Amino acid sequence: MKKLMLFMLCFGVWAVCFPQSGKTKNLIIVTLDGMRWQEVFSGADSVLINSKYTEDKDEVKKKYWSSSALERRKMLFPFLWTTVESKGQLYGNRTLGNTVALSNPYHFSYPGYNELFTGFPDKRMNTNDAIANPNLNVLEFINNQQGFKGKVVTFSSWERFPQILNTKRSGLPVYSGYVPVKNKDANARLSYLNEMQHDVPHYLGDSTRLDFITYEFGKEYLKQYKPRVLYLAFDETDDMAHAGNYKFYLDRARQEDGYIKSLWEMIQKDPFYKNNTTLLITCDHGRGNDPLDSWKDHGADVKGSENTWFAVLGPDTPETGEIKTPTTIYHKQIAQTIASLLGLDFKAFASHEVGDSIRTVMK
Template identity: 75%
Template sequence: MKKMITIAMLFAIAFNVHAQSHKTQNIIIVTLDGMRWQDVFRGADSALINSKFTNDKDEVKKKFWAPAAAERRKMLFPFLWSVVSEKGQVYGNRDLGNKDEVANQYRFSYPGYNEIFTGFPDVRMNTNDAIVNPNMNVLEFINKQKGYAGKVIAFSSWERFPQILNVNRSGLPVYSGYADLKNADANARLKFLNDLQKDVPRYLGDSTRSDFITYEFTKEYIKQYKPRVAYMAFDETDDMAHEGNYKAYLERARQEDGFIRTIWEMVQADPFYKDKTTLLITCDHGRGEMPLDSWRNHGADVKGAEQTWFAVIGPDTKVLGEIKTPTSTYHKQLAQTIAQLLGLDFKANAGHEVGEAITTVFK
């Protein structure tokens, strides 16, 4: 018993030291729905470029192809591989033995986002339907902490996040799909975006708006309201993959990398955020690889759909670059990692388990 108490005391002391010394006061979280680790780390896939899934093959090769994987991936994700990898950490290159995975068995969106934000895979979260998530999420937890109330915001292209984040219970402002921003004092640009999204072509259907609109809302909201925690959820990489359009999938991925760069450069130029903000980028699930047609799909029956990745950069993150150690991380660990980057310890009031933080992220 004495030994157990001593270990617990030592852990508490260590956590308190971290909480006192950490520099991160704000965090930006970005997800790219269904973005494969293979493309993140290897760049464009020659098998897919030369397949029926790619139109304008010569144009795609000009934009995205180079002989070496290191060149190709930088062409696809220039910000990730020129800034984040140089000053932060990137996890999930299975070619090097470094594995990042979802722990849930379903391997599609709602279960994936539940795992990221609640810290555990819940077998009840097994649908993309509009069921209300009973589990406390880390954004809700942060919003209840001193100094963070009313300073947490989420914008998503997919309409399902009000249920995933349980806005009726959490009270979080979550603007998903074609929902208007409701702030009466919103600036002219935000009001224009409310109007614009009603008129843009709904090529993704009535449930998912353009990632460009989601990005513009997030960017302008950060400029005006200075949230402490902002979540931006993109969707078009998943949509283009399901359509079997590899060219559009690559183009959306590079565009979203550019969106992330713009927001990161914007916050680093703002004294409110500069050197006090951590950026975490990830996805909700992986996709298939073999047979080739399986790249379009994911789910419990798709081999490889559990394989994911994440990246992090900020003042409390060791500069390790691409993680090359043969270790495994899981998305159920991200909620506690997010909390501890802010000097907090995520405790779920509902009593559900919470995955341990990924300790290698921290200095």
């Protein structure tokens, strides 16, 4: 362990010398758990709307239906298909041959988040149980670099992230489930959220909190502490899909698009973040599509649940919009991409394999 820590310290000094030619100084990462690429790129699915999985069909059609897929996706994700499309990039429209996929063979949450943040589809990470992740993650790596120490933070609805990001080893502040912000200088709003999260209905159980609370925590922490890397992990899209409630699944997706829009607009008004912050949005896994019932599920036995997507917006990302180039990108490449955006080289530092950076994300 002592040798490992010495190596981390020495390499950390080297890593900050890695030249940063871009404008990105800060990073916001958002994940929508289990959000299908189908809805991201085509909007609401008429087959699912007209199925047993949708109550209030007329209401859903009024909110989310158009004969045009381009209009449908904008109705569901207005921020993605206005601001991000015009100023950033979106990857994963398989109908155009642009493929984003998992490398891990399991296609559920813990293995997906492990791949996303370690750049490594480790076959040992094959459970959602509370097992500490032995793999170095890119957030931990960034937190050990000069200028980032204590400036990397995670807020998640699902309670498993302290193990996924191995807080006992990494020392990262990870506020998951109903964990409060205990900073002595926390502002009144953060203190209020600490109390309120226990008073709102526990629709997702006694371990997973509502995405609204996670969003509010992240927003207020951003205002007060100015972290350089903020990760927000939303969960309700996955919960509503597993429950077989397509209306609520769509509603939660639309709501989370609104949260992201609000955050982006807020940082564009803040001199600390304006014009030097990149936003990356993605998911941990996909869902099934055929047979119809498989839309509720994912996993190794569910065809199509390895198919994902991601979007990126920031000062170093070309304004390409929807990527239509036939190519395949894997989630294991996102960790190095995150580091590269900040001028760091996670791949050279990690003791395990790490996927190559996605070069088209950067100018």
